[in-house]
């Protein structure tokens with residue numbers, strides 16, 4: 671593991687767990703039983719620092735999605751510990767997990783997952799409404815900041831079908847950021863975008879880290895996308911092969927060499 675010091679300061683973290691947004695210890699996930707058992711994760715130890723943009727890379731089947739789902743409380747590990755924002759996920763029932771995700775976790779998906787009948791603005795405030803939070807005071811300030819950072823001010827009245835793919839993904843990012851979650855998980859967020867829109871979306875994700883102090887974890891197959899991140903976790907065979915802090919392009923390519931990335 672690379673242990674070099676980050677070149678820019680790591681901001682203060684989510685409440686209750688200074689410096690670390692999410693932690694995994696001895697994380698395993700086995701699908702099926704007996705001869706049919708698939709060991710998707712084989713003992714992952716990982717600390718994801720707050721206020722950083724981390725890319726998760728690795729060959730197809732190396733466990734990227736499983737790791738993200740376990741960290742986000744969308745899948746239950748077979749063994750091991752997950753903590754997000756200083757809270758252990760083990761022992762939370764479905765209702766508690768749903769409430770926890772609503773408050774502390776944001777998601778950005780490859781397919782945008784916007785509600786087509788709602789305007790961009792209505793999609794963005796949906797998580798606030800679900801959490802019973804009113805668009806006033808500091809919540810309104812945060813909303814306005816997110817809308818401006820993502821350049822969506824003049825698109826709020828448009829429905830998703832009236833927006834380009836890149837604009838739709840920016841709305842999805844705003845929706846993920848508006849509640850000020852401890853961590854945002856982005857699963858192949860540029861998988862449905864052309865290269866120009868991809869660059870734009872990745873630039874906005876990076877700005878959300880730099881300017882809003884957000885923590886973003888992004889699963890990607892693309893070296894170009896990973897180059898926007900501060901840090902890169904390389905998985906292989908269900909384990910962390912490398913955790914690169916502020917890698918140069920050459921260091922990243924060298925770390926991935928030998929790990930066939932789809």
Ligand SMILES: Nc1ncnc2c1ncn2[C@@H]1O[C@H](COP(=O)(O)OP(=O)(O)OP(=O)(O)O)[C@@H](O)[C@H]1O
Pocket residue numbers: 701702708709710728729730731732733734735736737
């Ligand atoms: N529900 C499931 N049942 C059985 N096996 C599964 C299940 N989900 C994932 N797996 C297996 O677990 C391993 C890890 O899968 P995972 O989807 O996490 O990998 P990945 O790195 O995200 O792959 P990709 O890059 O192709 O999306 C794979 O061998 C996969 O086939």
